[in-house]
Structures are given as C-alpha cells and as structure tokens.
Amino acid sequence: MSFNTLTARPGGIELARQQIEWRMLGACRGLDASIFYPDEDDDTEVAKEVCAACDVRTACLEHALMNREKVGIWGGATERERRRIIRQRRRSA
Numbered sequence: 001m002s003f004n005t006l007t008a009r010p011g012g013i014e015l016a017r018q019q020i021e022w023r024m025l026g027a028c029r030g031l032d033a034s035i036f037y038p039d040e041d042d043d044t045e046v047a048k049e050v051c052a053a054c055d056v057r058t059a060c061l062e063h064a065l066m067n068r069e070k071v072g073i074w075g076g077a078t079e080r081e082r083r084r085i086i087r088q089r090r091r092s093a
Contacts, residue, residue, distance in 0.1 A: 022063075027054035036073045041080065044073055051076030061085075 023029070027050050028036060036047045051057050051073060061075020064082055071079060 022056040022059040025056045026060060027051070027056075037071060038073075041078055044078055047073035048076050 028047075031050065035050065038044055038047065051060070054060070054076075057075050059075075061077055061082075063069075064074030064077070065086060069079075069082070074082065077085065
C-alpha cells in the first residue's frame with residue numbers, strides 16, 4: 001500500500017495521509033477526551049460504547065498497538081486489553 005506523507009506542524013512530524021483520514025472519521029471526534037482517559041479501569045463503559053459504534057475502530061486499535069499507546073481507550077481496548085492482544089499475537093507468530 002502506498003502512502004502519501006505530509007509534514008504536520010509543529011515539530012515536523014511525518015504522518016501518513018491515511019492515518020490522518022481515519023482520525024477525522026472517528027466517532028470520538030469532538031467529544032471530551034477525558035472520556036477516553038478514565039481514572040479507573042472500571043470507568044471505561046462510556047468510551048467503549050462510543051468505540052463500539054465507530055467505523056474506524058480497527059484502524060484506531062491497530063494504531064494503538066503499533067505505537068504502544070500506554071494510556072487511554074483506543075479502538076475500544078484498554079491498556080491491559082491491548083497488552084493481552086500483543087501477547088496473543090506474539091504467541092501466534
């Protein structure tokens with residue numbers, strides 16, 4: 001797959017156009033970010049409900065797995081759930 005890259009300011013970070021596009025389509029766009037960064041693992045229901053209805057959930061989760069996002073709900077998965085997915089993928093490889 002070919003990516004058109006562009007430089008996002010500030011900092012000159014290169015992002016693939018495809019990554020920017022999925023972020024623009026997220027069901028979370030425009031919502032209060034604190035929903036996706038709960039203080040307790042037990043407070044994830046609201047974020048997971050938003051993610052469950054999201055068309056780009058898979059792209060979001062893959063981004064978090066690939067970039068080892070440490071905090072927050074990404075693609076409907078908590079940090080603990082993402083670590084479990086990574087371990088399962090390693091075992092399957």
